[in-house]
Amino acid sequence: MTLASQSTFAPIGQVLADRVLPGFRRAQKLPLRISCLGTISYAGAADADYRDRSVSLGEAASPEDAIALAALRVSRGDLGPGDDTVLRFEPRLIVIQDSALGLVLAGEIRAGIILWQQPIASDGEARRIIIEASRKRGMATTASGRGDQASARALRFGAALLEARLVDPLWRETAAELLRLPQAA
Structure with missing residues (x-):
């Protein structure tokens, strides 16, 4: 009969890396x-x-x-x-x-x-948001150039709202x- 080795404890290095160090980094900021x-x-x-x-x-x-x-x-x-x-x-x-x-x-x-x-939950999602926010900011620049300040402001806010997830x-x-x-x- 063989007993399977089951451990409910995580190695100390993993605990430090996953739980303790991020808390210290956040505290420094x-x-x-x-x-x-x-x-x-x-x-x-x-x-x-x-x-x-x-x-x-x-x-x-x-x-x-x-x-x-x-x-x-x-x-x-x-x-x-x-x-x-x-x-x-x-x-x-x-x-x-x-x-x-x-x-x-x-x-x-x-x-x-x-x-x-x-x-955001992933780097891929971040890339999509950055691309869409950049597109909106470009459209805002175009709108501002033609004198449509209200549309430019709305587009800039839309970009900022997307970036709020980053x-x-x-x-x-x-x-x-x-x-x-x-x-x-």
């Missing part, structure tokens, strides 16, 4: 920075006077804290660049980045909530796990 991308204009401005802007919303010590801070700021409508009543800011996208500017998570702002984008490989698993949690929905 803290704090996380939260920003809001949108368009800014003055009251009564024409389409050509709208500008894309990024507004810093703060920093957080963890992805969970960053999501909570972003949700709080969006729910309060506290996203603009200041208290200027003549200046209008239309928020479009929340972006969470690590200290090395790697994308942790991003989501579209719609009706006072954040629709977080699911991170989460840094270090954060992909964490982001996917966070989006599976009920409070992230």
